[in-house]
Amino acid sequence: MRTLLLLLSLVVASVSLLTWVRAPNYVWTWKLAILAGEFGHWLVLLPLGLAAAIACGPADAGRSVGLVLCVVATAGFLRPVVSARRLAATLPRGLQEAFGGPGAGTSGLDLLRLYRGRPVPGVRVVTETFAQPEGEDLKLDFYAPAQAGGTPRPCVVVIHGGGWDGGDRAQLAAWNARLVAQGYAVAAVSYRLAPRWIWPAQRDDVLAALAWLKAHAVRLQVDPTRFVLLGRSAGGQLATAVGYGARDPALRGVIALYAPHDMPFAWSVSREDDALNSVNLMRQYFGGPPDTPARLALYESASGQLLARPDSPPTLLVHGEPDTLAWHRHSERLTARLQEHGVPHYYLRLPWATHGFDFNPDGPGGQLAGQAIGKFLADITR
Numbered sequence: 582m583r584t585l586l587l588l589l590s591l592v593v594a595s596v597s598l599l600t601w602v603r604a605p606n607y608v609w610t611w612k613l614a615i616l617a618g619e620f621g622h623w624l625v626l627l628p629l630g631l632a633a634a635i636a637c638g639p640a641d642a643g644r645s646v647g648l649v650l651c652v653v654a655t656a657g658f659l660r661p662v663v664s665a666r667r668l669a670a671t672l673p674r675g676l677q678e679a680f681g682g683p684g685a686g687t688s689g690l691d692l693l694r695l696y697r698g699r700p701v702p703g704v705r706v707v708t709e710t711f712a713q714p715e716g717e718d719l720k721l722d723f724y725a726p727a728q729a730g731g732t733p734r735p736c737v738v739v740i741h742g743g744g745w746d747g748g749d750r751a752q753l754a755a756w757n758a759r760l761v762a763q764g765y766a767v768a769a770v771s772y773r774l775a776p777r778w779i780w781p782a783q784r785d786d787v788l789a790a791l792a793w794l795k796a797h798a799v800r801l802q803v804d805p806t807r808f809v810l811l812g813r814s815a816g817g818q819l820a821t822a823v824g825y826g827a828r829d830p831a832l833r834g835v836i837a838l839y840a841p842h843d844m845p846f847a848w849s850v851s852r853e854d855d856a857l858n859s860v861n862l863m864r865q866y867f868g869g870p871p872d873t874p875a876r877l878a879l880y881e882s883a884s885g886q887l888l889a890r891p892d893s894p895p896t897l898l899v900h901g902e903p904d905t906l907a908w909h910r911h912s913e914r915l916t917a918r919l920q921e922h923g924v925p926h927y928y929l930r931l932p933w934a935t936h937g938f939d940f941n942p943d944g945p946g947g948q949l950a951g952q953a954i955g956k957f958l959a960d961i962t963r
Contacts, residue, residue, distance in 0.1 A: 583643055586635050592631070593627050595656025596647040603903040606855045611905045614935040618901070619944030621658030622695045631805060644744035652935045661933040665945035672929070672952060679927040680895055682960035690948055698943045701755045702762040711793035712786065717773065721790055722750050723801060724757050724767035735807035735833070735962035736766040736794060740787060742814030742840075742937075744857055745866040746775045755812070755942055756951075764963075766803050768794055772819070776865035780883050796830070807962045809924035811836040814907060814936065818842060821915065827894045833886045834961040835885075836954060838899045839907050841938050842915040843886040845871055856905055882883025886915045895925040897957040899950050900932025929953050 599617045604610035617624065632651035636645050669690045676682070705726050712719040726734055737760055741748045750769040751786060757767040772786035798805040808831050812820030816838020824835035841847040844863070848871055851859035864870060871877040881887050896919055900912035912928055919926040931938065931946050938946035 583635075583647075583826070584753070586631060586638075587643060587647050590628065590631050590635070590647045590654070593624075593631065594623070594650040594654040594657070597621070597628070597654040599903070599908045599935070600657050600660045601903070603621045604935065606852075608856050611935060611937075614903070614905060615937055615940055617658065618661050618933050618935055619730040619938055619941040619946055621661050622736045623946075624879065625655055625658040628652075628658070649691065662692075663691065664932050665949055668929075668931070668949055669952070671720065672949065673956065676927055676953060676960070680925050680957060680960040682963070684907075690932070694877065694948065696946070699759075701758050704758045705879065709793075709797075711770070712789040713874070714763045714782070714786070714789075717770050719773070719786055719789070720750070721768045721770040721793075722754075722757075722825070724761045726761045726764055726766055726768070733802050733804035734764060734766045735958070736801075736803045737749070737809045737811050737958065738787070738790060738794070738815035739767060739769040740772070740807055740810065740812035740819045741769070742812070743774075743896075744862045744901055745783065745815045748815070748864065753939065753942075756939065757766045759942065759951070760954075762769065763958070765867060765958060766801065779810055779868040780866055780879055783819055784823055784883070788827060790826075790857050791827075791829070791831075806831050807833050809834045809836065809958060812840060813838045813839075813939070814839070814840055816884065818885070819846075822883050822888060824896075825885045825888040825890065826882070829891070830892050833892075834895045835901075835959065836897045836957065837885075837912075837915075838939065838950065839904055839909075839912075841907055841911040842884060844884045845877065846886075846914070847911065848880065849957065850910075858872040859906075871872055886918050887951070888920050889915070889922055889924060891922045891924065893919070893922065893924045895957075895961050897927050897929070897953060899929045899953065900929070900937065901938055901946065902930055903933070904936045906936040913962060925939070927957070 599614040604614040628651040635647040668838040706724045750771050761856045772783045795805040810820040810824045817837030851858045872878045898912045900909045916928040934946040
């Protein structure tokens with residue numbers, strides 16, 4: 582029994598360390614990192630229970646080792662909550678300084694919400710076809726807010742992730758419903774996927790969705806002068822590339838979560854042996870490596886960091902430092918470029934979070950991201 586308890590303590594402590602370090606390059610360890618980072622406030626019960634069981638045994642070296650492992654696990658699982666509380670104290674002021682707005686507002690980590698969650702409001706969702714490139718139906722899901730007096734609302738255009746060769750517009754739909762509850766319309770859009778379709782087909786599809794929404798703004802009760810692009814992972818790359826490249830005054834802002842923004846740089850740090858074989862993903866997306874002038878130009882045209890200008894829309898970036906699938910340096914480098922051009926921006930860096938941390942919208946990372954997105958939208962669409 583003592584051996585089993587020690588083994589379990591070692592396993593639990595190892596999982597908890599994923600809130601401190603990047604997970605090894607396997608999909609299953611990445612998923613464990615999400616579990617440790619965004620559900621650690623539940624998992625902490627494991628080392629506490631193991632510690633109680635080990636403490637009942639004889640006082641020897643085995644007990645000491647087991648208790649140390651349980652202390653390590655407890656600290657690892659509680660790290661996201663402690664770090665999130667510290668970040669929450671400075672987040673409102675940082676956002677207010679970056680984007681202006683009527684005031685800093687209030688923020689904070691809701692400890693009860695970590696455990697009980699928050700109900701997802703009911704929302705009317707209508708699926709529409711917005712384009713048919715080469716006979717392929719492209720659809721969007723329109724989440725309509727309850728309109729007060731028919732007042733046109735700002736619209737958040739959500740671009741899904743999935744490595745450019747997968748994913749769909751139904752990803753993380755609970756986030757869309759919560760945005761609607763805050764008074765925004767939401768359009769979750771599809772785009773053509775690699776390897777059948779290479780860039781810039783995806784850019785053209787997002788632009789087509791924007792054009793369709795503007796053309797149907799009256800029927801949808803959307804304000805055609807107030808759009809915001811929100812993308813995660815591959816969708817975040819699309820959000821910054823389209824948002825900065827279109828130079829459309831109707832695009833009031835861009836939100837990108839854990840995304841790459843300089844595609845030649847992304848190629849230079851990609852590896853075949855990482856969790857997603859990022860070399861293959863980029864070959865599919867662009868039709869090959871950036872080894873010719875024409876293909877290098879494709880990579881550059883997909884790079885929000887290279888497209889940024891002083892008149893680019895205000896930007897909110899969110900990235901976890903130990904992200905396994907997309908290096909946080911992507912967001913750091915874009916932040917430096919936006920600073921250079923004087924573009925209003927804010928980079929929310931989460932020290933414990935990995936790729937897809939917002940899978941749990943009520944976890945430490947989910948709560949902070951939700952607060953940042955809410956304040957950002959309120960400031961730039963007012």
